[in-house]
Amino acid sequence: MDTKTQILELVRKYDQESSQRTSPFQPGITPILPSGAVLNEDDRMALVEAALEMRIAAGVSARRFERLLARTLNTRKAHFTNSGSSANLLALASLTSPQLGDARLRPGDEVITVAAGFPTTVNPIVQNGLTPVFVDIELGTYNTTVERIAAAIGPRTRAIMIAHALGNPYQVQEVAELAASHDLYLVEDNCDAVGSTYKGRLTGGFGDLSTVSFYPAHHITTGEGGCVLTDNLVLARIVESLRDWGRDCWCEPGESDTCHKRFSYQLGNLPYGYDHKYIFSHVGYNLKAGDMQAALGLSQLTRVMEFGAARRENWRRLREGLDGLPWFLLPSATPDSDPSWFGFVLTLTEDAPFGRKDVVEFLESRKIGTRLLFAGNLARHPAYLDRPYRISEDLANSDIVTDRTFWVGVYPGITQEMTDYMTESLREFVRLYR
CATH class of the missing domain: 3.40.640.10 (Type I PLP-dependent aspartate aminotransferase-like (Major domain))
Structure with a gap:
């Protein structure tokens, strides 16, 4: 066996040993990231080669x-x-x-x-x-x-x-x-x-x-x-x-x-x-x-279909688990589309008895990572205040996103156990206000 092959075999062994050291999911202790790379031994070997x-x-x-x-x-x-x-x-x-x-x-x-x-x-x-x-x-x-x-x-x-x-x-x-x-x-x-x-x-x-x-x-x-x-x-x-x-x-x-x-x-x-x-x-x-x-x-690239399927399944599980949740507008796919979802987005309704900061802090305290819908209304950011732009009609919904919208993850590193924990946590948060 030549030296390169020996090195790559050791890399494969190292990856397998590293995977065995991964701790099982512990609710409230294991972080649930909103996004992240899912890498395996083939990826590690490709980089090393x-x-x-x-x-x-x-x-x-x-x-x-x-x-x-x-x-x-x-x-x-x-x-x-x-x-x-x-x-x-x-x-x-x-x-x-x-x-x-x-x-x-x-x-x-x-x-x-x-x-x-x-x-x-x-x-x-x-x-x-x-x-x-x-x-x-x-x-x-x-x-x-x-x-x-x-x-x-x-x-x-x-x-x-x-x-x-x-x-x-x-x-x-x-x-x-x-x-x-x-x-x-x-x-x-x-x-x-x-x-x-x-x-x-x-x-x-x-x-x-x-x-x-x-x-x-x-x-x-x-x-x-x-x-x-x-x-x-x-x-x-x-x-x-x-x-x-x-x-x-x-x-x-x-x-x-x-x-x-x-x-x-x-x-x-x-x-x-x-x-x-x-x-x-x-x-x-x-x-x-x-x-x-x-x-x-x-x-x-060999796993792009696998990753898309996992994203769809995690989104579906959250959507079904949160169906009927009061004070939250749940996301929906564009008609005639089949999204490979990047995240699961939630918007608070106008009559919600709490603010986005309240729910985000609650989720983060439980190690559930959250993100805003990026910049919200970009026209309100300091970077663009002195730049030429035109606004068509009004940006009322973009302002709502700025004030009341956030999302949680669906990336392939999230397991069913994690999506269920996210669902249970959001429902528990709502019960505090009922």
């Missing part, structure tokens, strides 16, 4: 991960990035590329987005000199509607960029049709919804571009990481350029002259024959991710 081979930059594993991810999510191209936030930045920035000609987004153009969400859906709009147009959401699904988006379209509106709320798809097919009818781009922030479907189709395949996050809280993880996916080969090439310093060359790392005319280009004001590897067609970034992250992603 990549480390042994010193694959420290983007290489063969990154390219394979991109191909398999694109195939899994039914898109043509995927570009692996260092985070989901970077993926959102690249997706939106690609629409400003001069290579799109008159179809490019320009400073001052408007992009419709949701007020109640996470800032990384909105920040790329602001960072590219565009104007966010905030629309409200519906309580229960926590998504906006086609009607709200249609009402927000103005003479300078050029794109729509919206996330599927906590894994629950919005009416993305209808939104895509609306975008097409108004000649608008659609960017699907699919970071919380990998494996979700709408009308039988996977989310992430309806828009011009979509994004995924592989942060440990998400459906599969690469540690840090994200991805931009698209069926549009022009946009895919622009995303790749922006991710890779803005260079015009498309050679893979370590390769040269795949176009067979490396010294035969004349672009910009450069002399003829300037090395194509050092010609830059965009003001870009370095937002690549490495092979160690990709190796973990390849291992995790």
